[in-house]
Amino acid sequence: MRSVTEYLWFETKQRRELVNITDRVETIVSGSNIAEGMVLVSAMHITAGVFVNDHEPGLWEDIWSWLQTLAPAGPDYKHHRTGEDNGDAHLKSILVHHQVIVPITKGKLDLGPWQQIFYAEFDGQRRKRLVVKAMGE
Secondary structure: EEEEEEEEEEEOOOOOOOEEHHHHHHHHHHOOOOOEEEEEEEEOOOEEEEEEEEEEEEEEHHHHHHHHHHHHOOOOOOHHHHHOOOHHHHHHHHOOOOOOEEEEEOOOOOOOEEEEEEEEEEOOOOOEEEEEEEEEO
């Protein structure tokens, strides 16, 4: 089995932002020369996430609203006793999760017709990274 590891770096302009990274992951998979296997895409920060879903702005608004309902931004987090102000970002990361595994078939990402890979930033405006690890034959 072969593996290839690359890192993507992000410094979002907004504190909360969605970034479609499908093309970047596909480029890494193409360069890996792995025909059959899988690729792990994992945020390496506790206030960011990675998920697979539709690339549709109305859905993005729904996702942000849902996350804000479940983990609203605000001062009422015990985590803020440490001097931080990002308690909601940690919870949003748990809800979205920090990684996905996508199959590689015939050297390409094997996604459904509407599926895209997204990096979700919940406490941005600073440099963060994500690991992409393709594994297979």
